[in-house]
Amino acid sequence: MDYKFYLDILQSPAGDKGFYILFKLANYTPGFVARNSFGNWLIIAGIAFAGAFLLEKITRFKSLDYDKWYYWLRVLLRYRLAVAAISYGLIKLFPLQMPYPSLGNLHTAYGDFLPWKIYFHTTAIAPPFEIFLGGVELLSGLLLLSRKTTTFGAGILAGYYGNVFASNIAYSMGYEAYSLQLTIFAVVLFVYDAPRLYNLLVARKYTIANSYRPVFNTKEKWLKKIARPLIAIFIIWLGVAAYHNYTTAPYKYPAAKGLPGAYGFYNVRIFKWNNQEIPYSATDLNRWQNVVFEKWATLSIKTAKPIVIDNGLGDQFTNNDHERNFESAGVGGRRYFSYSLDTIHHQLSLANKNKNHKEETFQLTYRLLGSDTIIIKGVNQQNDSIYAELNKINRKYLLFEGRRKPVKL
Amino acid sequence: MKEDVNLLNYNAMTTGNEINYTGSGVWSPSQKFVFRICFVFFLIMIIPTDAKYYQKWVTTDWKHLHIRDMGSLSGSSFKIIEVATKRPGGNDTGGAPEKKQYDYVIYPETGEYGAWSYINWFIALVLGVAGAFIWTFLDRKSKNYNQLYYFLEVLVSYAMIVRLQGLTFSKIFPSQMPELALTQLNTPFGDFVAQKLYWIQFSFVHNFERYAGYAELVIMVTLFFRPTRAIGAALSIAMIGVIALANHTYDGGIHLLASFYIVGGAFVLWRYLPPIWNLIVHEKNTALKIVYYPFSRPWEKWFRIAFKSFIFLFFFVVSAYLHWDNYRNDSYKVPQNPGLADARGLYTVADFKVNDTVVPYSPVDSLRWQDVTLEKWSTLSFTVFNTFDIHGEAGRGKQYKDIDRTYESAGTGGGRRHFYYEIDSINKILTLKNKNKVYEKQVLQLHYERPNENEILLNGNNEYGQPISMVLIKRPKQYLVYQDRSRKNTWTP
Numbered sequence: 053m054d055y056k057f058y059l060d061i062l063q064s065p066a067g068d069k070g071f072y073i074l075f076k077l078a079n080y081t082p083g084f085v086a087r088n089s090f091g092n093w094l095i096i097a098g099i100a101f102a103g104a105f106l107l108e109k110i111t112r113f114k115s116l117d118y119d120k121w122y123y124w125l126r127v128l129l130r131y132r133l134a135v136a137a138i139s140y141g142l143i144k145l146f147p148l149q150m151p152y153p154s155l156g157n158l159h160t161a162y163g164d165f166l167p168w169k170i171y172f173h174t175t176a177i178a179p180p181f182e183i184f185l186g187g188v189e190l191l192s193g194l195l196l197l198s199r200k201t202t203t204f205g206a207g208i209l210a211g212y213y214g215n216v217f218a219s220n221i222a223y224s225m226g227y228e229a230y231s232l233q234l235t236i237f238a239v240v241l242f243v244y245d246a247p248r249l250y251n252l253l254v255a256r257k258y259t260i261a262n263s264y265r266p267v268f269n270t271k272e273k274w275l276k277k278i279a280r281p282l283i284a285i286f287i288i289w290l291g292v293a294a295y296h297n298y299t300t301a302p303y304k305y306p307a308a309k310g311l312p313g314a315y316g317f318y319n320v321r322i323f324k325w326n327n328q329e330i331p332y333s334a335t336d337l338n339r340w341q342n343v344v345f346e347k348w349a350t351l352s353i354k355t356a357k358p359i360v361i362d363n364g365l366g367d368q369f370t371n372n373d374h375e376r377n378f379e380s381a382g383v384g385g386r387r388y389f390s391y392s393l394d395t396i397h398h399q400l401s402l403a404n405k406n407k408n409h410k411e412e413t414f415q416l417t418y419r420l421l422g423s424d425t426i427i428i429k430g431v432n433q434q435n436d437s438i439y440a441e442l443n444k445i446n447r448k449y450l451l452f453e454g455r456r457k458p459v460k461l
Numbered sequence: 462m463k464e465d466v467n468l469l470n471y472n473a474m475t476t477g478n479e480i481n482y483t484g485s486g487v488w489s490p491s492q493k494f495v496f497r498i499c500f501v502f503f504l505i506m507i508i509p510t511d512a513k514y515y516q517k518w519v520t521t522d523w524k525h526l527h528i529r530d531m532g533s534l535s536g537s538s539f540k541i542i543e544v545a546t547k548r549p550g551g552n553d554t555g556g557a558p559e560k561k562q563y564d565y566v567i568y569p570e571t572g573e574y575g576a577w578s579y580i581n582w583f584i585a586l587v588l589g590v591a592g593a594f595i596w597t598f599l600d601r602k603s604k605n606y607n608q609l610y611y612f613l614e615v616l617v618s619y620a621m622i623v624r625l626q627g628l629t630f631s632k633i634f635p636s637q638m639p640e641l642a643l644t645q646l647n648t649p650f651g652d653f654v655a656q657k658l659y660w661i662q663f664s665f666v667h668n669f670e671r672y673a674g675y676a677e678l679v680i681m682v683t684l685f686f687r688p689t690r691a692i693g694a695a696l697s698i699a700m701i702g703v704i705a706l707a708n709h710t711y712d713g714g715i716h717l718l719a720s721f722y723i724v725g726g727a728f729v730l731w732r733y734l735p736p737i738w739n740l741i742v743h744e745k746n747t748a749l750k751i752v753y754y755p756f757s758r759p760w761e762k763w764f765r766i767a768f769k770s771f772i773f774l775f776f777f778v779v780s781a782y783l784h785w786d787n788y789r790n791d792s793y794k795v796p797q798n799p800g801l802a803d804a805r806g807l808y809t810v811a812d813f814k815v816n817d818t819v820v821p822y823s824p825v826d827s828l829r830w831q832d833v834t835l836e837k838w839s840t841l842s843f844t845v846f847n848t849f850d851i852h853g854e855a856g857r858g859k860q861y862k863d864i865d866r867t868y869e870s871a872g873t874g875g876g877r878r879h880f881y882y883e884i885d886s887i888n889k890i891l892t893l894k895n896k897n898k899v900y901e902k903q904v905l906q907l908h909y910e911r912p913n914e915n916e917i918l919l920n921g922n923n924e925y926g927q928p929i930s931m932v933l934i935k936r937p938k939q940y941l942v943y944q945d946r947s948r949k950n951t952w953t954p
Contacts (some may be wrong), residue, residue: 066591075862106514128598153650155651155653157650158649158650158651159649159650160649160650161646161647161649161650161652161663162645162646162647162648162649162650162653162942163641163645163646163647163938163940163941163942164940164941164942164952165650165941165942166941166942166944166946167665167666167942167946167949168946170662170665171662173650173658174658174662176658177655177658177711178655178659178707178710178711180709180710181706181707181710181711184703184706184710197857200741200742201742202745203741204741208699211699218669218672219669222666222668222669223666223669224945225949226946243559245741248740248741249737249740249741250846252736252737252740252747252748252749253688253689253691253692253733253737253749254688254692255688256688256749256751257748258746258747258748259740259747259748260746261740261743261745261746262744263744283766319824319825321539324592331821331822332821332823333821333822334807334809334822334824334831334954335954341824342824348745356954358951358952358953359952360949360950361941361949361950361951361952363947363949363950365948382941382946383941384941384950384952385952419517421907423565445932447875448848448874449651449652449656449874449875450651450652450653450851450872450873450874450875451650451652451653451654451655452651452656453650453654453851453874454654454655454712455572455574455654455655455656455712455714455855455872456546456548456571456574456712456849457548457572457851458548458549458851458853459548459850459851459853459874460848460849460850460851461848461849461851461874461875461876
């Protein structure tokens with residue numbers, strides 16, 4: 053009902069196989085004020101009260117079949133919750149939502165992350181666990197598609213999204229309103245059978261089963277006949293698109309390949325600023341301390357210069373690598389640059405990914421000496437000249453070494 | 462409405478009251494056999510066979526009861542074969558510091574985390590099957606085991622309560638995941654082992670830790686009462702079962718403890734499932750056909766009340782009190798001796814000398830210290846560019862001595878070193894001892910001077926006996942992990 057949603061769908065990229073559009077459709081939530089804000093809820097509550105009042109007036113003289121309305125409301129909630137759970141389940145089943153931390157992030161101190169990023173990375177370092185969580189979400193969503201198993205799916209999702217809501221608050225992950233919305237949907241669906249379950253399990257009494265059977269008129273029968281296959285197609289298509297995105301170009305990291313063979317962590321052995329050599333320093337604002345080349349076209353540099361943190365969540369759908377800021381959002385310590393690569397003229401053109409520092413750019417040439425040394429020369433946006441000798445450090449990470457064998461590092 | 466003919470047998474249909482199902486039904490031979498296996502299996506898994514456990518009830522110092530005692534009084538897991546690893550510091554699965562010795566020890570390639578760690582469960586199951594055969598041979602008269610079934614369900618439920626209380630109350634009073642140490646805040650993400658990252662994600666959001674604790678308390682309470690037992694069992698599987706899987710994927714080390722809630726929860730929930738399915742999926746009128754032991758004789762009634770009261774008082778009330786007391790006075794994973802007064806902070810190292818020669822700052826020097834941190838308690842940490850043997854402990858357990866309390870240092874690498882220190886404030890000397898047990902012989906003596914509140918001069922010897930000296934300069938540092946995403950945040954080194 054919110055026109056901005058349609059504008060967004062129409063104006064932004066569809067993603068390969070329509071993945072972006074499908075995911076957004078699966079997770080529509082009214083954004084009258086701002087996305088994921090409780091302000092919307094006030095407006096919706098107002099509309100609901102007005103609607104209830106109006107309905108009361110209109111139906112004063114004829115009695116409405118509330119049982120049936122309630123039935124259709126649950127149908128709506130079921131499918132709405134099901135597609136949301138399936139879509140979020142899929143991006144965990146194919147670990148897209150919380151991708152493995154980038155190498156630059158592994159070289160960032162624990163205290164230099166915003167809480168949401170710690171939460172994401174902590175889940176991401178155990179892909180089997182993320183896959184399991186996605187599996188639970190997906191399965192519960194599928195249970196909602198059948199009326200008879202709805203209570204089980206809704207019960208699991210009430211606990212699941214309740215927990216997501218709690219962690220959203222604890223780590224300020226930005227989806228407080230949406231996760232509470234999904235929790236409420238699940239609770240409303242679960243409530244239908246809850247008194248019966250209470251009577252059976254807690255009161256331990258003989259329990260009368262649900263006896264409401266909807267009788268459909270012709271129009272409703274047609275609606276069901278059309279809607280069911282459509283939803284099935286939607287879900288299957290979403291699954292294929294999510295799998296395709298995962299296997300080809302996971303949407304949170306840039307797609308373009310980085311400098312061939314450069315992936316790694318580099319010490320900056322020699323550094324010159326305007327032809328003046330600056331020795332190792334952890335306090336000099338201009339001196340590069342170390343550099344990380346990612347597998348994709350991102351390079352991050354550690355300097356002592358303060359960074360205004362990108363408060364985004366890095367979860368927007370975009371085909372523009374520079375705007376894919378998951379690796380650089382919510383984290384300090386390093387300056388992240390997307391780069392365009394000219395392998396013929398050995399040129400790197402760097403642009404800071406942080407919108408608070410977007411003025412920062414470098415025009416560089418590079419020279420590879422052997423497999424472990426890269427010489428970089430060039431200028432920044434203010435024409436300060438830079439020279440750096442990067443030496444790859446082949447170090448081990450305790451995160452990869454694990455706890456099962458003796459480790460020295 | 463279609464009526465279920467069977468249900469006409471119960472007076473409940475007419476009165477609507479609780480059914481006094483007599484359970485006079487006859488079980489099929491296979492049902493009886495499976496029950497016998499379960500009975501023997503759970504008995505072996507739950508009832509401690511170790512005489513020392515029972516001695517504990519006598520030898521415990523009741524006047525000075527400690528959360529350590531709660532651990533050893535809440536049972537011991539069935540263990541014939543110790544599954545261990547030979548790497549230094551492995552085998553740290555938490556619990557009390559003193560370790561029992563086992564006659565049979567195996568060292569599988571997957572360490573304590575793989576399928577081999579379930580070997581004792583497998584033995585219990587084999588014994589269960591063997592026991593079931595013998596039982597079948599001896600007992601040909603029993604038509605059903607309705608009453609035994611009830612008692613076994615109670616036993617399993619209470620075992621789950623008793624094993625959970627420590628974890629519950631050390632989250633409600635956040636000491637299972639205590640506050641982050643400064644050294645952890647200054648260690649790169651990739652230099653932690655996965656288990657450590659899983660743990661410390663709670664260490665800066667204590668309300669979330671409390672929330673998890675209250676959720677576990679809900680499990681304990683619902684398992685405690687008969688009417689809510691099915692709900693408790695379902696929650697056990699959903700929550701502690703997920704924790705079991707997490708422990709497997711993060712190599713957390715307490716997967717055996719947690720997995721018990723999958724098996725135990727499933728066992729308790731099992732007989733509620735057919736009625737639930739019948740009511741919800743088939744939409745048929747349903748009653749639970751569950752036999753409860755009537756406790757009709759007075760002594761039975763009193764025994765039940767006394768037993769329940771004891772469990773509640775000891776494993777809920779006393780345990781909660783002890784954990785609260787521990788949290789307030791001696792949070793068990795955090796060293797308690799105070800460090801240098803007002804020195805807590807992150808320090809830049811300047812003027813570093815080895816053998817009286819200045820070593821300028823370099824990120825790739827194996828001797829020069831970088832990023833020194835001093836905690837509130839007496840731990841000093843620093844980074845050097847070097848590799849060290851990692852001691853595999855998890856930083857768990859209820860250790861007595863500060864030097865053994867390694868939550869802050871266990872599971873970290875990347876050239877970061879952690880030293881416990883003692884202060885001689887008269888001669889102004891710090892005696893530092895390496896907290897990594899591989900290097901426990903390393904002792905440093907450093908004379909300290911504090912010319913002003915932001916500087917500390919150190920002068921003494923390093924781990925290799927070389928004379929060193931340096932100036933530590935305090936660095937004002939705000940950590941993003943404590944900041945609010947909706948504000949403007951600026952990172953500084």
